Amino acid sequence: MKRTIRPLPAVFAALLFTVGLGATHAVPAQAAPPPEPPSASAGLLDAMRRDLGLTAEQAEERLRAEKAAAGVEEDARRAAGPDYGGSWFDPAAGRLVVALTDRSEEAEVRALGAGTRLVRHSAAALDRAKSRLDELAAPAGVAGWHVDPRANSVVVTVVRSERSAPAVRAFVERARATAPVTVTETAQAPRTYAAGTVGGDPYYTGNVRCSIGFSVHGGFVTAGHCGRAGAAVRGWDGSAMGTFQGSSFPGDDYAYVSxxxxxxxxxxVLGWGTVPDRLVRGSAVAPVGSSICRSGSTTRWRCGTVLAMNETVNYSQGAVHQMTKTSVCAEGGDSGGAFISGDQAQGVTSGGWGNCSSGGETWFQPVNEILGRYGLTLHTA
Incomplete structure (x- = not known):
């Protein structure tokens, strides 16, 4: 190995969620209950305070609520059946909200601890509508499109300065003829976050610097635009590290490096001194509205929220499908880096707009799709 690995106790001290030990004997009536252990490290709470504007207490409470929401989402989806209209985490209510096209499943869904909202379109119908949009060629002034369960429509995002361009208006008109559409604006067009060779804790291919995503047995996953299959990879110290075994971009934005x-x-996942390094326990998907953090070799540890899933992002190199949109900032060289929610791997950084000084938005390619595509197994603690 070409870099120093911190001692094992320090790594395991990086656990996000502490585990309480259940008592196996009666507690005397006069004994005070032990204080509730913190749900996250001080460093993570500091990052959430900085990036989400929360107090430490609010951040802890949110993490607990998000974990509970993720735990009931699949059961709520099954309970709703064909009337399922999507779901999201509501930070104000501290619980999952499930959209339903019929009230007949409302009581069963609420019994799981979720809120409900009556909507017109099912998630399946909206997904089919978005798939029809994916078949359209989009001009550069269209940033992307995704299904938004909260709006119960397909949201098409256009670049503000291009909103009146004939090609953009024509695309929006065709989209509205194809699906229930809501149009929003963004300040800039999305771009990938690869960068030229500079210092840091990256990997390199050719003259491009990117960031490692998640360890898998035999290598790691990262962004596809960082290198093509067969390309050699150098580690942070410039020594030979591995080889791209598979890569896809555009269409997708993922790769596997052995x-x-x-x-x-x-x-x-590196915490860069802002938080203790995070142990990866699995890859359960965090709902829309959940807090999420990203680790990259340029801007290091940054946090935000999940804004949308299954979005098609229209880069200048071509459209990329099934992306997740976040409010987390990123900059050149962060491409390929890890998005993580709690101790659950979410995806690898693809691109976005803006920066970490003025703000912006970033997309990631979900990690479970990458694992399935290449038959990989996530390395978990």
Whole structure:
């Protein structure tokens, strides 16, 4: 291995969620209950305070509520059946909200601890409508489109300065003829976050610097636009590290890099001193509205919220499908880096707009899709 790995106790000290030990004997009536352990490290709470404007107490409460919401989402989806209209985490209410096209399943869904909202279109119908939009060629002034369960429509995002361009207006008109559409604006067009060779804790291919996503058995996953299959990869110190075994971009934005002997994988996402390094426990999907953090070799540890899923992002190189949109900022060189919610891997950084000084939005390619595409197994603790 070409870099120093911190001692094992320090790694395991990076656990996001603490585990309470259940008592196996009666507690005397006069004994005060032990204080509730913190749900997250001080560093993570500091990052959430900085990026989400929360107090430490609010951040802890939100993390607990988000974990509970993620735990009931699949059961709520099954309970709703064909009337399922999508779901999202509501920070104000601290619970999952499930959209329904019929009230007949409302009581069953609410019994799971979720809120409900009556809507017109099912999630399946909206997904089919978005798929029809995916078949259209989009001009550069269209940033992307996704299904928004909260709006119960397909949201088409256009670049503000291009909103009146004939090609953009024509695309929006065709979209509205195809699906229930809501149009929103963004300040800038999305771009990928690869960068030229600079210092940091990256990997390199050619003269491009990108960031490692998640360890898998045999290597790691990252962004496809960082390198093509067969390309050699150098580690942070410039020494030979591995080879791109598979890569897809555009259409998708993911890749698999196998590593050489002398390097090994660990189930850890770097916290860059802002938070303790995060252990990866799995890849359960965080709902829309959940808090999420990103680790990258340029802007390091940044947090925000999940804004949308299954969005088609229209880069200048071509459209990329099934992306997740977040309010997390990023900059050049962050491409490929890890998005994580709690201790659950979410995806690898693709691109976005803006920066970490003025703000912006960033998309990631979901990690479970990458694992399935290449038959990989996530390295977990």
């Amino acid at each position: 590593i050489h002997s002398g390097w090994w994988t660990v189930p850890v």
